[in-house]
Amino acid sequence: MRVMEAVRAVDYHRRGASSERLAERPTMIDLVVNHVAGSWANSVLTGVEAAAAAADVDVVISMATHGRDWASRLLRRPSSGAVVVLVDPSSTQFRMLSAANVPLVLIDPMSKPPREVPSVGVANWNGGQIAAEHLLALGHRRFGIVAGIRTHLYSRARVDGFRAGVDVRQLDASIHVAHADWDRGRARDESRHLLETHPDITAFFACSDIMALGVYDAVAELGLTIPNDISVVGFDDTPEAHAARPPLTTVRQPTAEMGAAAVRMLLSAMAMRPAAFEAEPPRIEMAADLIVRGSSSARGGH
Numbered sequence: 001m002r003v004m005e006a007v008r009a010v011d012y013h014r015r016g017a018s019s020e021r022l023a024e025r026p027t028m029i030d031l032v033v034n035h036v037a038g039s040w041a042n043s044v045l046t047g048v049e050a051a052a053a054a055a056d057v058d059v060v061i062s063m064a065t066h067g068r069d070w071a072s073r074l075l076r077r078p079s080s081g082a083v084v085v086l087v088d089p090s091s092t093q094f095r096m097l098s099a100a101n102v103p104l105v106l107i108d109p110m111s112k113p114p115r116e117v118p119s120v121g122v123a124n125w126n127g128g129q130i131a132a133e134h135l136l137a138l139g140h141r142r143f144g145i146v147a148g149i150r151t152h153l154y155s156r157a158r159v160d161g162f163r164a165g166v167d168v169r170q171l172d173a174s175i176h177v178a179h180a181d182w183d184r185g186r187a188r189d190e191s192r193h194l195l196e197t198h199p200d201i202t203a204f205f206a207c208s209d210i211m212a213l214g215v216y217d218a219v220a221e222l223g224l225t226i227p228n229d230i231s232v233v234g235f236d237d238t239p240e241a242h243a244a245r246p247p248l249t250t251v252r253q254p255t256a257e258m259g260a261a262a263v264r265m266l267l268s269a270m271a272m273r274p275a276a277f278e279a280e281p282p283r284i285e286m287a288a289d290l291i292v293r294g295s296s297s298a299r300g301g302h
Contacts, residue, residue, distance in 0.1 A: 026055075026057055026267065026270050027056075027057060027058060027078075027080070028057065028058045028059075028060060028077070028078060028079050028080060029052060029057055029058075029059055029060070029079055029080055029082060029083065029266060030059070030060050030061075030062045030074050030077070030081070030082040030083070031045065031059050031060070031061050031062065031083050031085070032062045032064055032070055032074070032085070032087050033045075033061065033063065033064065033085055033086050033087065034063070034064045034065070034086045034087050035063075035086065036061065036063075038210075038238075039238040039239045039240060040236055040255060041085070041086065043238075043255035043259070044085055044107060044255050044256065044258065044259040045061075045259065046256045046259065047255065047256035047257055047258060047259025047260040047261075047262075047263075048083055048259040048262065048263050050256070050259075050260055051259070051260035051261075051263035051264055052263050055263070055267055057080075057267070060077065060079060062074055062082070064087040069093070070087070070093075071089070071093040071096050071097055072096075074097070074102065075096070075097075075102065079102070080103075080270050081102055081103040081104065081105075081266045081269065082097075082104050082266075083104075083105050083106075083107065083259070083262045083263060083266055084104055084106050085106070085107035085108070085259075085262075086107075087110075088109070088111055089104070089106075089113075094113070094114055094117065098114075098116075103266060103269040103270055104117055104266075105117075105118050105119065105120065105262045105263075105265045105266045105269070106118070106119040106120075106262075107119065107120050107121060107258055107262050108120070108121035108122065108124075108153075108154050108258070109121075109153060110149075110151070110152045110153060110154075111152075111153060112153065115282070116282075117282075118265055118269070118282045118283065118284075119282070119283045119284075120258050120261045120265060120283070120284045120286070121154065121258065121283065121284075121285060121286070122154075122254065122258065122285065122287075122288050123285045123286065123287055123288045124153075124154045124158050124161065124288070125157040125158070125160060125161035126161060126287075126288055127158055127161060127235060127253065127288030128157065128158040128159060128160065128161025128162035128163075128164075128165065128205070128207075128235075128251075129161040129162065129164055129165035130165070130251065130288065131161075131162055131165070131205045131233045131235070131251055131290065132161070132163075132164075132165025132166050133165050134233065134249070134290055134292070134296065135203045135231060135233060135296065136165070136166065136171070136173075138203075138231065138296060138297060138298045138299060139298050139299035140203040140231060141171060141172060141173045141202075141299075142173070142174050142198070142200045142201045142202050142203070143162075143166070143173065143174065143175045143176070143201065143203050143204070143205065144175075144176050144178070144191060144194040144195070144198070144201045144203070144204045144205075144215075145159055145162060145175060145176070145177045145178070145204070145205050145206075145207070146178055146179075146180050146190055146204060146205070146206040146207065146211045146212075146215060147159050147177055147178070147180070147207050148179065148180070148181060148182045148208060148211070149179065149181050149182065150179055155207050158205075158207045158235060159207065162175070162205050163175060174198075174200075176194050176197075176198050176201065178190035178191065178193065178194055180211050180214060182208055182211065183210075183211070183214070184210050184211065184213050184214040184217070186211075187206065187210070187212075187213070187214025187215060187217075188215070188217040188218045189214075189218075190214075191204060191206075191214060191215040191218040191219075192218035192221060192222065195218060195222055195224075195230075196222075201230070202230060202231065202299050203230065203232070203233070203299075204230060204231070204233070205233050206232065206233070206234045207235050208234065208235055208236055209234040209235065209237070209240050209241045209248060209250055210236075210238070210240065211234070212232055212235075212241070212244075212250070212295075213240060213244060215230075215232050216232065216244060219232075226246060226295050227246065227294065227295055227296055227297035228297070231249075231295060231297055231299075232248065232249070232295045232296065233248075233249045233250060233251070233295070233296055234249070234250035235250060235251045235253070236250060236251070236252070236253055236255070237251070237252035237253065237291050241291075241293070244295070246293065247293035247294050247295065248293055248295045249290070249292050249293045249294070249295045249296040250290075250291050250293070251288050251289070251290055251291070252288065252289045252290075252291050253286070253288055254286050257286060258286060261284055261286070265284065
């Protein structure tokens with residue numbers, strides 16, 4: 001009842017005949033983000049815009065800022081649906097948009113969405129695993145992990161994949177995990193603390209390239225070098241990974257492709273085909289690939 005009252009409160013009667021409305025060719029969709037700064041978000045936006053332009057659909061960016069309900073604002077516009085990235089919708093927002101027949105597609109959701117809400121993302125667990133396999137092959141056995149926010153599904157999957165990649169080898173290995181909440185400064189502080197308390201660490205896996213740069217900062221502060229003293233592997237393959245010195249070995253996630261796939265998935269839902277998602281799974285997972293550069297080398301730099 002409260003959800004329907006909320007829908008009426010934002011004057012959503014223009015969508016009352018939902019089947020008729022959604023049967024029309026969509027002309028506008030929303031991209032809901034909490035920020036557009038940084039190369040990762042911009043890469044997603046590039047993919048979203050390209051797929052939307054190919055379908056002759058306009059994209060409006062909705063900022064999910066604190067204290068402003070993006071879902072209510074979306075309902076006030078003639079938007080046919082939304083791609084949501086870097087935002088964790090509340091259960092109320094999910095119910096409100098569902099009641100108003102506004103389809104969503106999430107890009108790498110932070111928490112588990114309702115079963116009927118589709119998502120697109122990278123194979124995060126496998127990405128962590130291949131990072132571990134790479135460092136193990138170089139002879140490393142003492143690891144530090146700099147993870148994101150504890151509750152984020154994709155951070156947990158990357159850490160779990162790395163752990164599994166180490167555990168399956170049944171080696172005398174150790175892993176120490178710190179959480180830096182996707183922030184470079186926090187990553188610097190946390191990785192420095194790990195190195196000071198566990199000086200036997202020879203390699204780090206950071207769950208984002210930005211946090212990997214924080215590891216670089218900590219290593220430099222301690223008078224160590226990469227990769228001679230410490231090897232580092234990141235996750236994302238952003239332009240910052242190319243620009244780092246040495247260039248960062250990282251797990252690539254195809255962010256532009258993820259954005260494009262999310263738009264195509266959303267358009268499929270809006271077309272109201274009888275089996276909109278029977279041919280496509282509720283989640284599309286794209287492959288994660290290891291990009292080897294200069295930040296990882298054999299233990300001891302040999």
